Amino acid sequence: MTNELPLHLHPHGSSPAADGTSPAIARAAEGARATAQVGAGLAREQKELPSRFFYDARGSALFERITALEEYYPTRCEREILETRMPAWADRLRARTVVELGAGSAAKTRLILDALVGSGTLRTYVPVDVSGEFLDSTARGLRLDYPDLAIAAVVADFTGPFSLPADVPPPHLVAFLGSTIGNFAPPMDSALLRGIASVMQPGDHLLLGTDLRKDVAVLHAAYNDAEGVTARFNLNILNVINQRLGADFDPSRFAHRAFYNHELHRIEMHLVARSTQVVNIPGLPATHIAAGESIRTEVSCKYDRASVTELLTSSGLALVDWATDSEGWFALSLATPISDRA
Numbered sequence: 001m002t003n004e005l006p007l008h009l010h011p012h013g014s015s016p017a018a019d020g021t022s023p024a025i026a027r028a029a030e031g032a033r034a035t036a037q038v039g040a041g042l043a044r045e046q047k048e049l050p051s052r053f054f055y056d057a058r059g060s061a062l063f064e065r066i067t068a069l070e071e072y073y074p075t076r077c078e079r080e081i082l083e084t085r086m087p088a089w090a091d092r093l094r095a096r097t098v099v100e101l102g103a104g105s106a107a108k109t110r111l112i113l114d115a116l117v118g119s120g121t122l123r124t125y126v127p128v129d130v131s132g133e134f135l136d137s138t139a140r141g142l143r144l145d146y147p148d149l150a151i152a153a154v155v156a157d158f159t160g161p162f163s164l165p166a167d168v169p170p171p172h173l174v175a176f177l178g179s180t181i182g183n184f185a186p187p188m189d190s191a192l193l194r195g196i197a198s199v200m201q202p203g204d205h206l207l208l209g210t211d212l213r214k215d216v217a218v219l220h221a222a223y224n225d226a227e228g229v230t231a232r233f234n235l236n237i238l239n240v241i242n243q244r245l246g247a248d249f250d251p252s253r254f255a256h257r258a259f260y261n262h263e264l265h266r267i268e269m270h271l272v273a274r275s276t277q278v279v280n281i282p283g284l285p286a287t288h289i290a291a292g293e294s295i296r297t298e299v300s301c302k303y304d305r306a307s308v309t310e311l312l313t314s315s316g317l318a319l320v321d322w323a324t325d326s327e328g329w330f331a332l333s334l335a336t337p338i339s340d341r342a
């Protein structure tokens with residue numbers, strides 16, 4: 001794995017500096033890029049917002065609450081697979097560094113760390129996440145519980161270029177859990193994985209979590225929980241955009257909606273305007289939203305083995321192992337760069 005992930009997924013604006021530019025300039029560049037992205041999304045016929053804006057400290061905390069909900073099965077299914085498979089995988093991977101994209105609380109990751117520490121190979125864990133405050137607290141907790149590991153947290157948007165710390169000894173395991181890949185519609189999904197594959201070296205592996213296609217009632221309940229936590233998570237995107245971009249969205253004038261799009265095999269989360277309104281964002285033209293019109297805030301693609309294999313192959317990766325939970329609701333795939341196949 002080389003030290004810079006050269007991922008360029010955004011057509012609008014430049015990405016935050018990974019080249020030693022001062023933090024103030026990098027922040028201004030990120031602000032300009034965020035405004036350009038939000039503006040482009042709101043100008044589409046189907047208005048949309050980039051889902052990374054769910055995740056400020058409150059959004060990350062709300063996501064953690066979602067993972068504990070009875071209806072939200074992906075976390076417990078993925079945990080079951082890790083509990084079952086990680087000890088054998090650790091012996092096979094012999095990873096000295098784990099890099100995790102979108103680490104969040106890294107609660108499940110502890111199963112990966114435990115197995116690799118148990119095999120005696122792991123030296124360094126690099127959690128990467130855009131939610132800085134939350135990531136700092138994750139890293140603090142891990143340093144207490146894993147005093148012999150180097151925990152090198154990187155606050156970054158993994159869809160832009162970013163640098164890894166200098167000391168990340170190979171072989172590497174890149175963990176991309178939770179089906180976060182599903183939040184990227186084609187062709188962004190493949191572009192993101194291709195960027196990851198391009199910096200992997202022989203002996204490195206990707207561990208990819210993907211939510212599987214299933215009974216629509218199960219999917220629907222997972223994104224429309226009875227307590228309304230997912231609704232609060234969805235609405236929080238407007239608070240984050242207000243705070244980061246100085247926008248004047250009024251969250252009380254929107255309602256949560258999540259449904260399964262059968263044709264595209266994905267859950268879509270939207271915010272539906274309760275009334276006609278105008279939203280102002282500094283640097284952008286006023287956004288007119290009609291009553292009943294929606295803003296799409298997230299897609300969450302659902303897969304089967306064939307579509308995961310196809311996604312990996314189109315990204316320059318080869319599937320080397322596949323495991324599901326006992327219900328067959330979630331899968332973990334181990335993959336290597338295609339050039340690395342025996």
Ligand code: SAH
Pocket residue numbers: 051052055060063067075101102103104105106108128129130131156157158159177178179180
């Ligand atoms: N891996 C954890 C968390 C999944 S939630 C789990 O499986 O439970 C998705 C995580 O990815 C959040 O922590 C969020 O802050 C992070 N994230 C989302 N988009 C991101 C982006 N573009 N760059 C970096 N992190 C991102």
Ligand code: AVI
Pocket residue numbers: 066074178179180181182183222223230233298299300
């Ligand atoms: C992070 N991501 C994979 C979650 C998902 O299921 O798509 C985010 C989420 N959205 C609503 N609930 C959870």
